[in-house]
Amino acid sequence: MPELPKLETMVRELVAIPSVSSTLPRWDQSNRPVVERLAQWCETLGMEVALLPVNEAGDKWNLVAKAGQGEGGLVLAGHTDTVPYDEGSWSSDPFKLNERDGKWYGLGVCDMKGFFALALAALAPALAYLRKPVTLIATADEESSMDGARRLMQAAKNYGDYVVIGEPTGMRPIRQHKGILMDAIKVEGRSGHSSQPALGRNALEAMTDVMIGLRELRTSWMEQYSNPGFAVPYPTLNLGCIHGGDNPNRICKSCELQYDVRLMPGMPMETVRDSIRRRLRSVAEKHEVDIQLQPLFDGVDSFQEREDSRLVRLCEELTGKSSGSVAFATEAPFFKQLGAETVVLGPGDIDQAHQPDEYVALDRIPPMMKLLEELIRRLCL
CATH class of the missing domain: 3.30.70.360 (Alpha-Beta Plaits)
Structure with missing residues (x-):
């Protein structure tokens, strides 16, 4: 089996790479180092990797990495950028993963860099058995303009039959948002x-x-x-x-x-x-x-997946939680427009996002890993 770094190591490295996106130029940063690190790990797994420019300045990039052959399959998606942070308000360095009180603290660990490490760790053992592809998609500027997702959708390509977006939902499948x-x-x-x-x-x-x-x-x-x-x-x-x-x-x-x-x-x-x-x-x-x-910006459409869709029912079964709704916007409507069944589902909680001492509880890591492994098994093996 291809060797990835340990899960904690991957999370630690992603948190350590600043990738703030902001409408204010003094805060805005490139996300390219993050997608390049993800690309390295995807190449280690033998995935077909593409880095796609988002803007003319060349500092914003999307990643599309595919394992397996054919069409359809499962997409594990999310954004690589974080919001700005309040200097002096954190109990520890926001760019150094810190473990205390049964939690991992760090900027983006909850929203939502940690999801990428989980996705890759869940995918690695299944690589030799894929009958349908698994695709990792990592976008730029979700927190400011959604330009990464907008640019990705311009190709009007069907990236997969099912899409799971790892935003912080407290392990509850979300099928609609405003x-x-x-x-x-x-x-x-x-x-x-x-x-x-x-x-x-x-x-x-x-x-x-x-x-x-x-x-x-x-x-x-x-x-x-x-x-x-x-x-x-x-x-x-x-x-x-x-x-x-x-x-x-x-x-x-x-x-x-x-x-x-x-x-x-x-x-x-x-x-x-x-x-x-x-x-x-x-x-x-x-x-x-x-x-x-x-x-003031292009706006984001509302999102709604059918309550009886296969993906919603499967996520409800695997989490033991009924699907629900959230008030915050995500990239889900962009994938939904391409015809994919889409669910928003991640290990973090939105209450911990966008504030000092952002964290994800460590007891969420094993069930999220098991959930992703089972989704891959049910949909792609």
């Missing part, structure tokens, strides 16, 4: 003296009607897209921040509102944006101002 869009609405009016309102076009007053319209839409969405499978069983719209005007005695010329919408399954992003644009047109005509809607 999507997200974040937009800005910009109103441009005409300034003037506050004592002569007829000489200007007040952007703040127009924005007031915009916000009323958004709240009305939110109410209608709550009725239309209710789903009891979620802790918050309806879509949310949050009016996040607003900026406008420059002085109390001037008619406000410009105003900008930023908001987010958490989309329920069956609630397409473009349908939502189209309904908002229609409201904006009527407000613009009423106030004789210019109103533009500008997406």
